[in-house]
Amino acid sequence: MATEAGQGRGSGNSLWKRDSRSRHFRERAVKILLAACAYLSILTTFGIVFVLIFETTGFFREVSIVEFLTATRWSAAFASGEFGVMVLVYATLLTTFIAIAVALPVGLLAAIFLSEYASPRLRRWLKPALEVLAGVPTIVYGYFALTFVTPLLQRTIFPDLQVFNALSAGLVMGIMIIPTIASVSEDAIYAVPRSLREGAYALGATKREAATKVVVPAALSGIVASVILGISRAVGETMIVAVAAGQLAQFGTPLESVQTMTAYIVQVASGETATGTLTYKTIFAVGSTLFVMTFILNIIANMFVRRFREVY
Amino acid sequence: MNQSSTRAPRQSGSEPEGTGKFKESVGTRHGYDRFFAVLVFLATMLGLVVLAVLLVDVVVDGIPRILQDPVGFFTNFPSSTPENAGIYPALLGSLWLLGLTALFSVPLGIGAAVYLEEYATDNWLTRLVEVNISNLAGVPSIIYGLLGLGIFVNLLGPITGGKSLLSGALTLALLILPVIIIATREALRSIPKAVREGGYALGATRWEVIRAHLLPMALPGAITGTILALSRAIGETAPLIVVGAATYISFAPSGPLSGYTALPIQVYSWVSQAQADFKIGLTAAGIVVLMAVLLLANSAAIWLRNRTQRQS
Numbered sequence: 001m002a003t004e005a006g007q008g009r010g011s012g013n014s015l016w017k018r019d020s021r022s023r024h025f026r027e028r029a030v031k032i033l034l035a036a037c038a039y040l041s042i043l044t045t046f047g048i049v050f051v052l053i054f055e056t057t058g059f060f061r062e063v064s065i066v067e068f069l070t071a072t073r074w075s076a077a078f079a080s081g082e083f084g085v086m087v088l089v090y091a092t093l094l095t096t097f098i099a100i101a102v103a104l105p106v107g108l109l110a111a112i113f114l115s116e117y118a119s120p121r122l123r124r125w126l127k128p129a130l131e132v133l134a135g136v137p138t139i140v141y142g143y144f145a146l147t148f149v150t151p152l153l154q155r156t157i158f159p160d161l162q163v164f165n166a167l168s169a170g171l172v173m174g175i176m177i178i179p180t181i182a183s184v185s186e187d188a189i190y191a192v193p194r195s196l197r198e199g200a201y202a203l204g205a206t207k208r209e210a211a212t213k214v215v216v217p218a219a220l221s222g223i224v225a226s227v228i229l230g231i232s233r234a235v236g237e238t239m240i241v242a243v244a245a246g247q248l249a250q251f252g253t254p255l256e257s258v259q260t261m262t263a264y265i266v267q268v269a270s271g272e273t274a275t276g277t278l279t280y281k282t283i284f285a286v287g288s289t290l291f292v293m294t295f296i297l298n299i300i301a302n303m304f305v306r307r308f309r310e311v312y
Numbered sequence: 313m314n315q316s317s318t319r320a321p322r323q324s325g326s327e328p329e330g331t332g333k334f335k336e337s338v339g340t341r342h343g344y345d346r347f348f349a350v351l352v353f354l355a356t357m358l359g360l361v362v363l364a365v366l367l368v369d370v371v372v373d374g375i376p377r378i379l380q381d382p383v384g385f386f387t388n389f390p391s392s393t394p395e396n397a398g399i400y401p402a403l404l405g406s407l408w409l410l411g412l413t414a415l416f417s418v419p420l421g422i423g424a425a426v427y428l429e430e431y432a433t434d435n436w437l438t439r440l441v442e443v444n445i446s447n448l449a450g451v452p453s454i455i456y457g458l459l460g461l462g463i464f465v466n467l468l469g470p471i472t473g474g475k476s477l478l479s480g481a482l483t484l485a486l487l488i489l490p491v492i493i494i495a496t497r498e499a500l501r502s503i504p505k506a507v508r509e510g511g512y513a514l515g516a517t518r519w520e521v522i523r524a525h526l527l528p529m530a531l532p533g534a535i536t537g538t539i540l541a542l543s544r545a546i547g548e549t550a551p552l553i554v555v556g557a558a559t560y561i562s563f564a565p566s567g568p569l570s571g572y573t574a575l576p577i578q579v580y581s582w583v584s585q586a587q588a589d590f591k592i593g594l595t596a597a598g599i600v601v602l603m604a605v606l607l608l609a610n611s612a613a614i615w616l617r618n619r620t621q622r623q624s
Contacts, residue, residue: 023517030519031431037423038432041445041493044486048455051462109355117352126356133359135540136366137547137606139576140599143583144366147373147592178359206341208348229450236452238550239576243583262454262550269457269554270580275466283554287458291451298450 052291055284062278068285074249074259076268076282083282085289087249091166091258092290095241096234098170098254099177103230106174107181108216108223114182115189116211127183134179142243145172150244164246164257173240177230184229184305188222189215225304232297236290238262261290370603374596385597389562390578394594399601401561402578405477406546406605408565409574412481413488413545418538420485421492422527425534428493429500430522449490456487457554465555473569475556480572483555484548488541495537499530532617539613543606549576575602 060068063083071084110130114123149168154161161167192215200210216223246257247267259267265283273280336344378385381395388398424445432438460483464472472479503526511521552574561573573581579602582595 027517027519031427034423034427034431037420038427038441040420041424041441041448041489044448044459044489045444047463048451048459051459052455055462106355106358109352110359113352113356117349118356130356130359133363135543135547135606135610136363137549137576137602139547139549139579139583140366140370140603143579143595143599144369146583147595148366148369175359175362182356182359206345208345209341212348232450236454238452238454239580242550243580262452265454265458266550266553269461269556284458284462287455291455294450294452294455295447298447301450302446 048291052284052288055281056288059278059281059285062281063285072251074264076264076279081278083285085261085286087251088259088261088264088286089289090251091241091245091249092235092260092262094166094252094254094258095170095173095245095260096231098167099173099234099237100227100231102171102174103177103181103234104227107178107226107230108185110178110182111185111189111223111226112211112216114186116207116215127186130179130182133176136176138176138237138239139243141172141176142169142240145169145240145244158255161255162246162257164244164248165255166245166252166258167254169241169243169245170254172244173234173237176237176240177233180233181226181230184226185219185223188219188226191222192218221304221307225301228297228301228304232294232301235297236262236294238266242266261286265290367603370596370599372596373592374598374600377593377597378600386601390573390581394591397582397594399575399578399598401564402573402575402598403601404564405557405561405572405574405577408477408568408572409481409484409552410542410546412477412568413484414538414542416482416485417488417492417541421489421538421541422496422534424489425493425496425500426522426527429497430518430526445490445493449494453487453548454550454554456483457551459483459486460551460555475558475571476569477565477572478568479555480552480557480574481568483551484545487548487551488545491541491544492534492538495541496530496534499533499537500526502533503529536613536617539609539616543609543613546605546609547576547602549580552577553580575605 068083068085070086071082072086073082074084074087075082114126118126145168146164149172150161150163150165153168158167196214196218197210200214205213241260242263245260245263247259247263248257249259249264250256252258264286268279268283384396385398386403387400388396389401390399391397428438428441432441460479464479464482465474468479472482507525507529508521511525512518516524557577558571558573561571563571565572575598579595579598582591582598585591
């Protein structure tokens with residue numbers, strides 16, 4: 001719209017007359033080009049949904065959806081072929097639970113420290129330092145879990161821990177998720193108005209009492225959002241569990257090897273699987289399950305984030 | 313903490329006489345406070361301590377292997393004898409991926425950001441694109457791998473060469489697009505309105521203002537965001553495994569349509585065999601190189617940002 005106005009002015013002015021048409025044309029071309037870049041993101045989503053649905057329907061033509069959701073064994077990579085995705089979902093939830101058990105308390109306490117206790121200078125240093133934890137490639141965490149954490153736990157607390165196990169993978173994944181929970185929670189805690197803290201102090205609360213009984217409850221929806229985002233990241237995390245939790249699809253204990261959804265996809269993809277075979281389609285069926293889970297989690301998290309933004 | 317925390321603020325607000333909450337003496341309460349202050353500090357430090365242990369562990373394991381044959385490690389191909397194994401094709405593959413990914417993602421990401429920030433009016437389509445971009449940022453990377461496998465490797469196989477560098481780079485580009493878009497939009501948003509109005513007042517068209525003023529001013533923010541996004545791409549393992557980066561390769565990539573391996577893939581391939589002690593040094597050496605590349609990229613980001621900031 002503004003471009004047309006510019007063009008109108010230009011044609012009235014002899015100085016610009018010469019190239020007003022080419023300028024006008026260029027303006028429109030640029031706008032269309034830039035719009036195409038922006039709409040590409042919608043195309044990406046369509047692409048993801050299309051690929052997942054296309055291959056997954058192909059999969060369900062050969063395996064019933066009831067079997068997929070209710071069977072209790074998974075051996076899709078072998079000829080015997082049993083497709084109980086719940087075995088993989090169980091492993092994903094197990095490692096996620098361990099990860100959140102680490103990341104939630106640590107991340108929340110760190111958020112309280114950064115927002116309520118740290119001096120502005122310390123905060124300026126610590127926040128990016130914590131973010132580094134989220135920037136380490138996950139394959140490096142996988143190596144760390146397998147070659148450092150597992151042997152350490154075997155020597156100290158759990159002598160009968162298996163080489164591949166859900167526990168080390170979950171613990172290290174928890175460390176990776178700390179920045180997600182800490183930074184989103186910290187934003188929410190930091191946004192709590194000063195007057196609430198001052199009110200608490202005026203009533204005789206100590207710093208800890210003000211922080212835990214007034215500020216944190218006031219920031220609760222942001223904290224919930226951070227935890228859901230953390231769960232979503234843990235569910236989709238791949239390399240840590242693929243390397244350190246193993247490739248054995250079973251309802252195992254945390255001390256045993258289990259295979260998550262993501263680890264299954266990696267296992268099939270790193271082997272030679274011909275396009276169009278049933279095994280090939282299973283990774284899309286598992287991928288769809290994973291996509292639906294993380295999508296729902298992200299939507300819920302966004303709802304909570306919007307809520308805490310609206311309050312203050 | 314929780315059951316009391318939801319009650320406390322309301323109670324202290326409505327009935328300040330309710331002294332029942334404060335049974336402990338002031339001394340005890342301040343004792344708890346000191347304990348809590350230490351606790352939140354330790355929680356913040358936990359992540360950083362683990363990060364330090366991880367880095368030391370990797371360096372201690374990996375540096376001796378690199379020093380043992382510093383030239384060979386960088387110029388040799390992977391080998392079944394760990395003493396001769398090198399990362400030459402992986403390093404080259406990662407550099408190729410980096411270049412191609414930047415080539416696709418930077419213009420698209422900046423273009424989309426400029427459109428959304430400078431052209432788009434607030435209608436349902438724009439809102440859809442925005443929600444869509446923030447959702448795409450939360451999609452697990454392995455799902456992008458499945459997208460790449462379905463579209464770039466199989467559907468467009470005749471053009472992209474199937475399991476080629478081009479397919480890998482396109483997949484990574486889509487993966488990091490949301491990050492680049494979000495960073496560039498923030499940079500554009502922080503430019504005062506007066507800059508745009510000044511340009512229009514002089515008769516410049518919208519695109520002329522963007523090209524001559526807004527883009528140069530947004531550059532530091534956009535570059536920092538882009539390099540952080542690209543360094544995420546360098547460390548990504550899962551999507552590359554799915555789109556068919558080879559784990560064992562005996563040639564250097566010759567062009568965009570060539571088969572390839574990459575640093576994180578090479579590390580994954582070695583770590584899968586790392587139970588055998590002799591592979592640990594090799595894996596750690598690979599990780600040291602990967603982390604060094606990341607450190608270099610991030611330092612470059614900071615250096616570039618500082619430089620451009622001083623100029624403008």
